Amino acid sequence: MIPYGKQEITQQDIDGVVEVLQSDFLTQGPKVPEFEQALTRHTGASYALAVNSATSALHLACLALGLGKGDLLWTSPITFVASANCGLYCDAKVDFVDIDPKTYNMCPNKLEQKLIEAKAIGMLPKVVIPVHLCGQPCDMQAIGALAKEYGFKVVEDASHAIGGRYHDEPIGNCAFSDITVFSFHPVKIVTTAEGGAAVTNQKDLADKMSLLRSHGITRDNEKMVGESHGGWFYQQIDLGFNYRMTELQAALGVTQMKRLDDFISARHHLANRYYRKLSDLPLELPYQLENTYSGLHLYVIRLKLDDISSSQREVFEALRAKGIGVNLHYIPVHTQPYYQGLGHREGDFPSSEQYYKEAISLPMFHGMTEQQQDEVVRVLTEILTEK
Numbered sequence: 035m036i037p038y039g040k041q042e043i044t045q046q047d048i049d050g051v052v053e054v055l056q057s058d059f060l061t062q063g064p065k066v067p068e069f070e071q072a073l074t075r076h077t078g079a080s081y082a083l084a085v086n087s088a089t090s091a092l093h094l095a096c097l098a099l100g101l102g103k104g105d106l107l108w109t110s111p112i113t114f115v116a117s118a119n120c121g122l123y124c125d126a127k128v129d130f131v132d133i134d135p136k137t138y139n140m141c142p143n144k145l146e147q148k149l150i151e152a153k154a155i156g157m158l159p160k161v162v163i164p165v166h167l168c169g170q171p172c173d174m175q176a177i178g179a180l181a182k183e184y185g186f187k188v189v190e191d192a193s194h195a196i197g198g199r200y201h202d203e204p205i206g207n208c209a210f211s212d213i214t215v216f217s218f219h220p221v222k223i224v225t226t227a228e229g230g231a232a233v234t235n236q237k238d239l240a241d242k243m244s245l246l247r248s249h250g251i252t253r254d255n256e257k258m259v260g261e262s263h264g265g266w267f268y269q270q271i272d273l274g275f276n277y278r279m280t281e282l283q284a285a286l287g288v289t290q291m292k293r294l295d296d297f298i299s300a301r302h303h304l305a306n307r308y309y310r311k312l313s314d315l316p317l318e319l320p321y322q323l324e325n326t327y328s329g330l331h332l333y334v335i336r337l338k339l340d341d342i343s344s345s346q347r348e349v350f351e352a353l354r355a356k357g358i359g360v361n362l363h364y365i366p367v368h369t370q371p372y373y374q375g376l377g378h379r380e381g382d383f384p385s386s387e388q389y390y391k392e393a394i395s396l397p398m399f400h401g402m403t404e405q406q407q408d409e410v411v412r413v414l415t416e417i418l419t420e421k
């Protein structure tokens with residue numbers, strides 16, 4: 035089976051991890067700060083916090099922004115459930131803004147419309163999480179302008195987008211947001227096995243996330259209540275978690291980050307070949323928003339169902355049966371049983387639901403060969419053109 039995504043591990047990665055295993059620190063040593071430096075250097079953000087997953091990073095981001103009971107968080111329905119769940123972890127209410135049918139990202143016009151309506155009834159969101167789906171940057175300038183006008187905070191879910199650029203600046207510089215979150219799960223662009231990070235330019239947010247990453251415990255005298263009892267002393271001054279990344283994971287991240295540019299250009303090479311080879315088929319191919327460079331985590335095609343005789347499910351299952359490990363990103367979050375239980379209804383976000391009926395993610399990963407890609411094209415062409 036040709037998988038839809040796969041990590042690339044080199045001898046350099048292996049050597050870096052083995053070196054940590056032979057060192058004094060498996061956790062809380064020098065590698066995590068080194069990885070964080072690689073992230074600030076790449077993104078241009080002032081602060082980076084490596085954690086054990088993007089899900090944890092999203093949770094910390096929401097907590098640092100003060101999201102709590104009675105507050106509202108809005109995100110896109112077309113995302114992994116974690117982009118929405120972080121709001122529920124904080125006892126906030128979660129709602130969604132429908133996607134733009136061309137970019138598949140949160141639509142800024144629909145966001146503005148929903149903000150106008152929310153303002154009229156005093157129900158403005160505290161946090162909005164745009165998701166750079168497939169690595170395509172959201173229209174951050176428009177979202178940032180609305181954040182200023184309506185007074186909400188912005189967390190970019192850039193789990194798909196490290197290495198991408200918006201208006202010629204790296205994703206993660208937080209020019210139009212408060213915090214940006216990355217995932218380093220093995221199917222993503224850069225991997226640490228499990229892992230994530232939050233980057234920000236705001237010291238207070240970085241400090242708060244750092245405190246909550248490790249139990250709410252401080253060893254900093256300045257932050258303590260009263261006097262230190264001695265060299266062993268620490269205080270818990272907030273309720274935090276253990277969301278730390280290990281040294282092994284950070285070592286992998288350090289060597290992976292060195293190859294980020296290669297990862298992205300390999301993905302662009304493959305995407306360009308897909309564009310050329312699939313352009314005559316009854317498909318909607320990925321559209322690129324002007325003045326952006328995608329991280330290209332995923333290559334999503336949309337079936338023009340009126341022009342083909344099979345259903346989406348038939349095409350998907352025929353591809354799988356012939357060894358093409360396609361996938362579907364994502365099932366609209368508001369249609370998940372858990373979210374239905376919270377009062378969300380099918381029909382609420384028509385562009386997202388239409389996208390879900392047509393989308394298929396084709397295999398695309400750094401080590402994919404042109405022969406493998408040609409096989410995907412051949413099988414897909416055969417399925418779509420057979421009568």
Ligand SMILES: *Cc1c(COP(=O)(O)O)cnc(C)c1O
Pocket residue numbers: 086087088089090113114116117165191193194216217218219228229230
């Ligand atoms: C993968 C992913 C996450 C969660 O990442 P983890 O590191 O697995 O917690 C969140 N949001 C999006 C959009 C993702 O693709």
